[in-house]
Every structure is written in structure tokens, then in C-alpha cells.
Amino acid sequence: MTSETIIQVENLSKLYRLGTIGTGSLRQDLQRWWYTNILQKEDPFFQTAREKDISNDFLWALRDISFDVKEGEAFAIIGRNGAGKSTLLKILSKVIRPTQGIVRGRGRINSLLEIGTGFHDELTGRENIYLNGHFLGMTRHEIRSKFDEIVAFSGVSQFIDTPVKRYSSGMYVRLAFAVAAHLEPDILIVDEVLAVGDAEFQKKCLGKMNEASRQEGRTILFVSHNMQAVTNLCHRAMLLQKGTMVTIGPSSQVVNQYLGGIQQHQLQQQWDAPEKAPGNATIRMKSVQLIPLRSNVTAPIDVRTQLTLEFEFWNYEEDIDLVTGIHLFTQSSECIFDVSSKSFRYKKGLIKGKCTIPGNFLNDGSYYISIIFVRDTSVEVFYLNECVSFDVEDYRENIHWYGKWMGYVRPDFPVILTSVPSL
Structure with missing residues (x-):
């Protein structure tokens, strides 16, 4: 792994057996644990499933994925629902283990995979901020220095000492994103944060991620169905389809290929x-x-x-x-x-x-x-x-707001502003 590479993924695969937790056998589960954790060998379950590749009992959520992400890069993962995007992010976040493959990385990772990831419902907003900071390995002094900025960004200052179980979903995700973005992780992993929240919040999220990547040099892994946000925020993108990588390259080219494929419909x-x-x-x-x-x-x-x-x-x-x-x-x-x-x-x-x-x-x-x-x-x-x-699809040149444009039609009528001289 070169000094510029912060994440490197080689031949990553994730296999699920449908309708069964584990292999369905205690002996086989213990065997898998011994082989993968103690002997550091290939999962015998993986070998068996590979031989039964056409079986309906198995599902390849990911298969032979390889890519790398440079330090300070904003990298997007796009594809249809069920393509494997969230599974990949969960593996990179160490939430789940891959069936096969290698993931190398360095630096502190903060993940926003679901609303309020890592939050404890019984704790207040204030306590959850400190809890998340400790998860990242930050000192109390580091968290305290960012505390006011986090609260101001989230807009929940009035409820900061209220248990988060009483927050609305919008308040919950505002605070969750504010914590994830402000506690200075080396790698920020964001999955569909723009699917919730109002337009103003979406604008703030994208602005903060843009600032973190381009000005602060932090690495961002971003999953979204908002293609305009992907092309404006991310340097490169990877297109997944049914668990396999279709292409990887500059975000605008990958987005065009993706949209060109899904837009055929019935022309x-x-x-x-x-x-x-x-x-x-x-x-x-x-x-x-x-x-x-x-x-x-x-x-x-x-x-x-x-x-x-x-x-x-x-x-x-x-x-x-x-x-x-x-x-x-x-x-x-x-x-x-x-x-x-x-x-x-x-x-x-x-x-x-x-x-x-x-x-x-x-x-x-x-x-x-x-x-x-x-x-x-x-x-x-x-x-x-x-x-x-x-x-x-949407298109907005030189516009940094990505909320939904109102109306069914969007005519390009001129709107002219003129300064009025003061008396």
C-alpha cells in the first residue's frame, strides 16, 4: 500500500446463505471460526459455496471487488438498490466480516450508515457526542473543543440535554451527522444521509463534506442516489451491479454510464x-x-x-x-x-x-x-x-444546493434583478 493510499481492497467477497444463520451446523460454525480466526486460512464454507455457485441457497452480496482510495479523496459508490453498496460500507466500517478478500486501511474511521449509528437512546445528545468521540479514540479535551460547533451545526441546542430517544428522526440524523463530520476522523463513511432531512440540512451536509475533503484533506466514502451530489462532491466513483464492480473512474463518467443504463426504460x-x-x-x-x-x-x-x-x-x-x-x-x-x-x-x-x-x-x-x-x-x-x-435527471451548474427543485416543470425563464440607487 503506497503512502498516498488510505484504503485498499483486494478481491473482496461476501456470501450469504439464505434463510440460515451461520452454516446451520454448530460443528461447521466452530470449524469456520478455527480456520478463519486461528489458522488464518480461507473459509471452508466459502469453498463449498463456490462449488455450488448456481444454488439458490446462496447469495453473493459482493464478489471479487478490488479498488483503492487515496488520502483526501472523496469517493462515491453508486448503483441500484441491492447492488451491494451498503454491504461494502459495512465491511469497510468493520461492522461485518467479508467471506474472502483483504481490506487494508489506516486512520480513524467514523461511519454514518444509519440514523444515529452508535447512539444510545437513553443518553442525552450531550452524552452521545462524548460517547462517539471516545469511540473514535479522541480525548475529552478534543471533543470539548468541537462541542459547540457540533451543536450549532445540528440545530438541536435546545434539546442537547434531552435523551435522544425523544428526538424526532430529523433531529436524530442532524446530530448524528454533526458528530460524524466534526470529530475529525481520517475517513468519513456516509450512506444515504441525504435521504432524510430537509433541503437546508442536505445543503449543510454536502457543504461540510466538501469542506472536509477539499480543505481539510479527509477521505470520504459516499453512497447516494443523488447523482448531482455525487458529481459535484466526489473525485471518483465506482459502479456496482448485483455485487460486482462494473466500472471505476472519474465520477462524471461513471454517473453518465449508470444513468444511461437505467434510463432506457422503454424508449x-x-x-x-x-x-x-x-x-x-x-x-x-x-x-x-x-x-x-x-x-x-x-x-x-x-x-x-x-x-x-x-x-x-x-x-x-x-x-x-x-x-x-x-x-x-x-x-x-x-x-x-x-x-x-x-x-x-x-x-x-x-x-x-x-x-x-x-x-x-x-x-x-x-x-x-x-x-x-x-x-x-x-x-x-x-x-x-x-x-x-x-x-x-437533475442538472445544476454552479449551484451548491441539492434539495428537490419544486414543481413538475422547470422552464428556463429569465429572472432579472436590478439594483436601485439609494436616495
Whole structure:
């Protein structure tokens, strides 16, 4: 391990046997303990499970993970739920042991894996601050020097001498993060702290982590589903998928690869034969696709991206007066808009349609589109429900607030401020 490396992980794996604590046998559990703790050999349970790799009785939470983190680096671990992110952080925090592999590290570690990790419910906020400090190996004088700063950051000064079991979840996590961030660990491990708390608290958390990494030279391991926070805070990122490492590199590149993968959803559908296509005796669909205007196919769809819906359908009725409507919904089925074509008479044959949603219009979130066909501006002919679905990611240039932007739309209307000369 080089002098610049503060964490080094080699061939790390974690295996669980589903529905069973331990191996299910006292003799085998004692054997595992003897082999791994006394003889320092490979876990015999691991060898057996590896031979039964396809068995449904076993789950690889992590498999053959290798990476290193430099001193003073902010390093992100991203991936879908169940990818193994929290398991990895628990191993690095020494909460659980790996099945196989080596973890090397140096320095004091403070982990915020859950709300109030290390807190005792019966103790007051004041007592828990000192307790956590002692866990980190800090002296009473060191803790006392940081005490006022911790309390001010947490915003719970009025309740500092109240048992934390009486705190709300927001107060609890405020104090927990304040303690974790201010007691000067060499390595700060943070798992989804931004999933709780209000926008102002999230802003303070990110600002403190940024300060700890860039100004104070402390190492941060960060897990979050807020990709904007990841790209702004972290130097590098690692993408996990079902317990294996997909890629590791600069955070912006890894985030783009991750978003590009999860954003596919259902951007297009195509039917080769009319008899297999959705529709009826009047209209049958041929194709529908949503085309994002972006620099490359791996770039994510974000609030700046222009989206074009193109569709084709067969019309089987001669001289039909037809209007086509585009309905955009959130994933919770709230309609964002309903736009339609002009009334027009069409002959039999293939008809193409197109609608463009400009960039800097939609807010971040998940959406789907449905298409309605109406005869004589009043009679529904066919409704193609949820034909495409997509995610829009956040993007904020030179903005250091990461709370949720309000509203379903986010138009780029100019807001102009002018100084008024004093009298």
C-alpha cells in the first residue's frame, strides 16, 4: 500500500446463505471460526459455496471487488438498490466480516450508515457526542473543543440535554451527522444521509463534506442516489451491479454510464406486422420512439435535454377526420400536459407523427407518454397507454444546493434583478 493510499481492497467477497444463520451446523460454525480466526486460512464454507455457485441457497452480496482510495479523496459508490453498496460500507466500517478478500486501511474511521449509528437512546445528545468521540479514540479535551460547533451545526441546542430517544428522526440524523463530520476522523463513511432531512440540512451536509475533503484533506466514502451530489462532491466513483464492480473512474463518467443504463426504460416500441400491433379496425400502431437530443448515447437525459416523440400508425378508414393527442404523465399518473394535432382529413395508409418537448422544460423525475386518436374532434378511436417511459435527471451548474427543485416543470425563464440607487 503506497503512502498516498488510505484504503485498499483486494478481491473482496461476501456470501450469504439464505434463510440460515451461520452454516446451520454448530460443528461447521466452530470449524469456520478455527480456520478463519486461528489458522488464518480461507473459509471452508466459502469453498463449498463456490462449488455450488448456481444454488439458490446462496447469495453473493459482493464478489471479487478490488479498488483503492487515496488520502483526501472523496469517493462515491453508486448503483441500484441491492447492488451491494451498503454491504461494502459495512465491511469497510468493520461492522461485518467479508467471506474472502483483504481490506487494508489506516486512520480513524467514523461511519454514518444509519440514523444515529452508535447512539444510545437513553443518553442525552450531550452524552452521545462524548460517547462517539471516545469511540473514535479522541480525548475529552478534543471533543470539548468541537462541542459547540457540533451543536450549532445540528440545530438541536435546545434539546442537547434531552435523551435522544425523544428526538424526532430529523433531529436524530442532524446530530448524528454533526458528530460524524466534526470529530475529525481520517475517513468519513456516509450512506444515504441525504435521504432524510430537509433541503437546508442536505445543503449543510454536502457543504461540510466538501469542506472536509477539499480543505481539510479527509477521505470520504459516499453512497447516494443523488447523482448531482455525487458529481459535484466526489473525485471518483465506482459502479456496482448485483455485487460486482462494473466500472471505476472519474465520477462524471461513471454517473453518465449508470444513468444511461437505467434510463432506457422503454424508449421505443415497434411492430412488424399490423395483426400483431395494438389498435383496432380503424388504427394500428407501427412504431413509437422517444429520441433524446444529446451528445452521445451514454449521456443521461437531464433537465436540459430536448426530447422528440416520433410515431407511425396505419389508418384503415378513408377520409377520416383525425386528431392525435399526446399526454405526458408523471409516474404517479398526474398529467403534465395534453397537446394535440390540428383536425385534418386523411386517406388510408401509413401516417407519421412527431412532437418535440424542448429542453429546460421538465423537472427531474420519472414520466410516461400515452397517445390518443380522436375522430371528428369528439369520438375516441384508440388510446395507446404508456407507450414510452423515461427518467429525467437533475442538472445544476454552479449551484451548491441539492434539495428537490419544486414543481413538475422547470422552464428556463429569465429572472432579472436590478439594483436601485439609494436616495
